[in-house]
Amino acid sequence: MAGDSRALTTADHSPVAGLAHDARGGISNVVLGMLLFITSEVMFFGGLFAAYFNVRANAPLWPTINPETQHQFHLEMLPLVLPATFILILSSFTCQLAVWGIRRGDRTAFLRNISVTFLIGIAFLIMQGTDYVILGSEGMTLSAGTYGTTYFTLTGFHGAHVFGGVIMLGVLLYRGLAGQFSARHHDAVEAVSLYWHFVDVVWILLFSLLYLLPGKG
Amino acid sequence: MHPLRHPRNAIFVGLLFSATGVVYWGVQSIAGWHVDFAGVTMLILLGVAMSILAYVLIAGSPND
Numbered sequence A: 001m002a003g004d005s006r007a008l009t010t011a012d013h014s015p016v017a018g019l020a021h022d023a024r025g026g027i028s029n030v031v032l033g034m035l036l037f038i039t040s041e042v043m044f045f046g047g048l049f050a051a052y053f054n055v056r057a058n059a060p061l062w063p064t065i066n067p068e069t070q071h072q073f074h075l076e077m078l079p080l081v082l083p084a085t086f087i088l089i090l091s092s093f094t095c096q097l098a099v100w101g102i103r104r105g106d107r108t109a110f111l112r113n114i115s116v117t118f119l120i121g122i123a124f125l126i127m128q129g130t131d132y133v134i135l136g137s138e139g140m141t142l143s144a145g146t147y148g149t150t151y152f153t154l155t156g157f158h159g160a161h162v163f164g165g166v167i168m169l170g171v172l173l174y175r176g177l178a179g180q181f182s183a184r185h186h187d188a189v190e191a192v193s194l195y196w197h198f199v200d201v202v203w204i205l206l207f208s209l210l211y212l213l214p215g216k217g
Numbered sequence B: 001m002h003p004l005r006h007p008r009n010a011i012f013v014g015l016l017f018s019a020t021g022v023v024y025w026g027v028q029s030i031a032g033w034h035v036d037f038a039g040v041t042m043l044i045l046l047g048v049a050m051s052i053l054a055y056v057l058i059a060g061s062p063n064d
Helices: A001-004 A029-058 A081-103 A108-139 A147-179 A186-213 B006-033 B037-061
Strands: none
Touching: A001 A147, A001 B006, A029 A147, A029 A186, A081 A108, A081 A147, A081 A186, A108 A147, A108 A186, B006 B037
16 A cells, blocks of 8 residues: 555656655645635636626627727637737746756756746736737727626736736845755746746637637627 | 545546536537536536546555
């Protein structure tokens, strides 16, 4: 049964194999807390997605009619949406490189990659803000019917989560520069990377839903 | 000893819920009823949430 008892050892098997765990095989409190938080966030975004699908399914036309112009909204691929999507996906890789760096005790690689991730997060927020300005100039606002409401609610809440992630990355960068992380002590890095990957996955779903799913009517 | 043992088995817990969501959608579609997309979405994502929770319970358990 010795083999069975080792089956729960996260270092041996789990997808987050490098996560900090105590001597008996559990995972650290920080990572545990973040995983539970992400679980609640899945259901939070689940509610938003469910509302979107429900509104969309019950609308005779999707995108809906712009109440101001009486023309159907036409959400074209905005100039900055694709680059923003690309860099956000890229940031997941740089974030993971930072995690791998600190796991092997390479602080230079950690700091370099976490800095890039931090900057990409800021760039994404600026690009999203620019897209909002473009949409606003075309009459699509939060109050422009159900289409505008669902679009800005979904992307806005995602943007708020990216903003939260950027703050966490900033804290990691600050603490990293202060030399607070090592191969042995870096629970916060693991936790923030999990959050950042989650935010990235949500954006990929949102992008597919809003820009790739064909309309109806 | 935890019945699921391997943390990766957590995915099967989530699949139960997600599969229920897919069946829920399939039955409504086949029967020609109004599809409850909100319910289907929530069930599928509940599967994701349950997977993570099950992972936490299994991977976070001590080995002894």
